[in-house]
Amino acid sequence: MRPSYLQYLIIARLVPGIQAVAEPIQQASLTSPSICCEVIQHAGIPNVYFPNETVFSERVESYWSLTSQLTPKCFVLPRNTDEVSALIKTLVEKTQCQFAIRGGGHSSNAGANNIENGVTIDLSLLNSTKYDAATGLASIGPGSRWLNVYRTLDPLGVGVPGGRIGTVGVGGLLTGGGCSLYLYRQGFACDSVHSYEVVLADGKIVTASSKENTDLYQALKGGSSNFGIVTSFNMTTFRRTPIWSASLVHPESAGNAGQAHIAGIKKWIDDVENYQNSSAIVFWTYRPALKQTIIISGLADVSGTANPLILNDLFTIPGAINSTTQMTNMSEYALGTQAEGYRNIWFTLTFKNDEKTLSKAVELHGKLVEEMKEESSDGDFETQCFFQPLPAVIGQHGRERGGNVLGIEKLEDNAVILLGSLAVNGLDQEALGREKMLAWKDDLERYTIEADTYVPYRYLNYADASQDVLARDNIDILVHNPDSVNRALLVAKMPPVTFREVGFDVAVEGIVRRLRYANYYLVPAEGHPTEPHLKHFYEYERLYKHSIAQPSEFWGKLARELLSWDRDFQETQHGTLEDRTVSWFLGGELNASYNCIDRHAFKTPNKTAIIYESDDGTRNRSITFRELLHEVSRLAYVLKDLGVRKGDTVAIYLPMTPEAVTAILACARIGAVHSVIFAGFSSDSLRDRLIDANSKVIITADQGKRGGKTLDIKNIVDQAISSDHSIPVSSVLVYKRTGADIPWTPGRDRWWHQEIEKWPNYIPPERMASEDPLFLLYTSGSTGKPKGIVHTVGGYLLGAAATGKYVFDLHPEDRLFCGGAVGWITGHTYVVYSPLSLGVTTIVFEGTPIFPDPSRYWEIIDRHAITHFYVAPTALRLLKSTGDEHIKYPMRNLRVLGSVGEPIAPEIWKWYHDIVGRGNCHVVDTYWQTETGSHVIAPLAGIISPKPGAATLLLQNIRIGTRVRNICLFFGIEPALLDSQTGKLIQSSDVEGVLAFKQPWPSMARTIWGDHKRYVDTYLNVYKGYYFTGDRARRDSEGFYWIGGRVDHVINVSGHRLSTAEIESALAEYPAVAEVAVVGINDQLTGQAVNAFDFTRVHNIAQPPQCGYGIAAIAGTSTT
Structure with missing residues (x-):
């Protein structure tokens, strides 16, 4: 490759x-x-x-x-x-x-x-x-x-x-x-x-x-x-020689002039290596004085050879309305000018030397011209579709002259740099022009990806300020050279700083840089290849204050920075917690699939998006962003063919394979609402969720693998569908995971691999309103019926991206291994949406921590150069119990260790930090919920000391923490401790109360599927004007918050919330059970365990073992 x-x-x-x-x-x-x-x-x-x-x-x-x-x-x-x-x-x-x-x-x-x-x-x-x-x-x-x-x-x-x-x-x-x-x-x-x-x-x-x-x-x-x-x-x-030059002007409308120029420039680029004294540039330009588009060819021979044969195809194109040739020098040649007095908009793209792609660029330029003619208020604008040839021989010359950091020496194919430019009058016309230019760039990028002609090279001198022209390889050249660092005397008396990407820290408008960081001789901080997004605590404090005092301004800026919008939003936030209606980014349109795939596939198509580690490690594979784009697009076509439309729900009941991610993003791409159901739930649980969500299509697999065991997933789906005639499912799409023989219902069941082969590699993403539902995810409630928590496109995606950037300090070259399954919110946010929205490689892990042996996690981290690891304390307790001898891999790239789902005990924190992280990693113990969508309270990697017990100063001397973790409130999160009986705010210290939040944030859930009243009553009506977390908390005398257990009837087992009412309902279905009560008890491995008290019927006294089996199937725990 x-x-x-x-x-x-x-x-x-x-x-x-x-x-x-x-x-x-x-x-x-x-x-x-x-x-x-x-x-x-x-x-x-x-x-x-x-x-x-x-x-x-x-x-x-x-x-x-x-x-x-x-x-x-x-x-x-x-x-x-x-x-x-x-x-x-x-x-x-x-x-x-x-x-x-x-x-x-x-x-x-x-x-x-x-x-x-x-x-x-x-x-x-x-x-x-x-x-x-x-x-x-x-x-x-x-x-x-x-x-x-x-x-x-x-x-x-x-x-x-x-x-x-x-x-x-x-x-x-x-x-x-x-x-x-x-x-x-x-x-x-x-x-x-x-x-x-x-x-x-x-x-x-x-x-x-x-x-x-x-x-x-x-x-x-x-x-x-x-x-x-x-x-x-x-x-x-x-030594200077005369220059032969020729300038020819053709009307674009004249006969076959356009195609002749495209063919001519393509041929010249392919031949120029054999005659390097020649030069040719061709560009299409609309001139308002002429009211038409013309084609200008600039031809030259720097050896003074008149009309060299290599340029003949361009020089002899008929129909020129202006033609000049001369023998000249650079003083005369350079007298040409560019139009001045305009507001100019540029962008650049690079693609392989291909006639069809050149033609597409010209076609899209023509579209821009026609739209500007129609919409421009004054008609005074100029355009250029300028082709700068980029033959591979240029890289050879760079190597011969000592090398540079342009990267062209690695170019294998002849290519073309496109400079697209538009000159307009006035700020209003500039805004219009930027919209049109962005469409031209995006449409052409999509085309080149599909045509396999895309070259993600952006020439610095033609790039717009919004275009990233950064190469990882050249950063390595600049910072990984200790000898030159030691030789250089360039840091003088400057204090040590870290190196981030181009050597500058973005300060204002994406262009302002700190000159202090302009010195690439400054070495990276230990354990961190780039400068953290937040360099010190006081920068966090400033941003946090801004997010609380001016949330609309703060979140609006961050949303435009981290997400790509098809249509900008007009209102950042509407409504309050007291109003019980909250919405974000009104008027804005975007697509989650585009943000997670396309914008990275256009820029880095061959970068790995997903690394899949199968259960036994024998079916591992990697998927690039371009491959992911193709797979998601084809599956999206399949779903549309099955009748799925924008706003419909699609159930996903899959094992932890890349296909689960593909299914999620395919739904998002066409505006379908995905409902992922953990592939360990029973047929009854699956049935209830299918009915509640009204899912007409379910995506599943023949079987799943986990911990060396085979899970008959398709059989469970069949049982669920057949158990109730009211289930709306009409199509079952089956991924072939093992190839086992399975029951088949003709007309309803379809094979994934057969269906996707029918469709092309690209489908345009659906434009979604920011408040459109992205997915629903069922979580346990205090009553028997699970709650379908609904998250929306714009707010949720921003929360996922923002916490990935600032809590985990994710950078483009990082790799995140989150051990959570996509059937839970952890997998949704930190396996799928957070890393992929940031262009970060994510690990999809099918197995269990100790299969085939307890070193599996550590071997994966080492082999794939993982930088971030995120898992529940339950897994850490299990791994610690197996012995430290299994942690035998260096894991040199590991930088951040995360914990999720439950409090982490001090001895586990210390083991995680000292043994797994070798004392060099930041431990990020996160607090959040399915309903919050993303982290709400957590230490920030890179700026908070990784040592346990260190104080973290927040606003007004309030410090947030748990027993061993330093915690920062995430942006926009303002906590309150309330009296559980009166709902009044508790101001004193050494008190316990209910943890609540004072103001909304973008990624909070918007409703419960089909039952908004239940949503309001559960989260917003409990204490008016506050979001109710359902968790207890204690504030000690020093101002630390200690997160406690639940105040409702929910048990947290291994980081998963289970409803006591739902478990009791399931157990009551067994004939031997007369009455049952379920409570949570402390457990050294899982944090909490399910403890069931049941009264059996006398005539069925022989059946209690079945009750125990039923509880184990639901909760994975022992029973009483």
């Missing part, structure tokens, strides 16, 4: 230019932008310009795109490297100011090279070009424009590869890669940089070259400004 194209993504996230936050090292911080500018002046740094000055206005207006014409508090124009160094030192040591770096100012991304209400460091005075004939090097300032560079070098008979448009700046193009006419002969322009002069985050001036600071040298070649501010580029020159 070929390597993943993920490896081709480049290291840097920013387009040219950088915003940053200076952090003080020793002195007190000054944060006001105005004061920051005065501090700079007071330090004696010249050329500081304020809004009332002419130079200030000129610098604002000099930005090419209106989107970059922001208004800083001041511009600072250093004249040389020493002044840049002094400026950085002043900002870092004496202020906490936000600032931006500007080179040429030719970016369309707002905030990439300018800043609102901050300090913009404008390098335009560093604009000289000097040539040294003795060395053959040209020293070029970062503030230069390429036209000025060429005008200096052309008369000297030398040249350098640079921008094809003269107004483009030097700094951004060279640090971001750099496409030039010489791209196919010499590689990217950055590959011709001999050395850099660089100012680092502490103000130190260093040189980076192939002999000095070599890792910094490599990082700057494609890593943008993320690793320092380049103040001089020393480029290797070549």
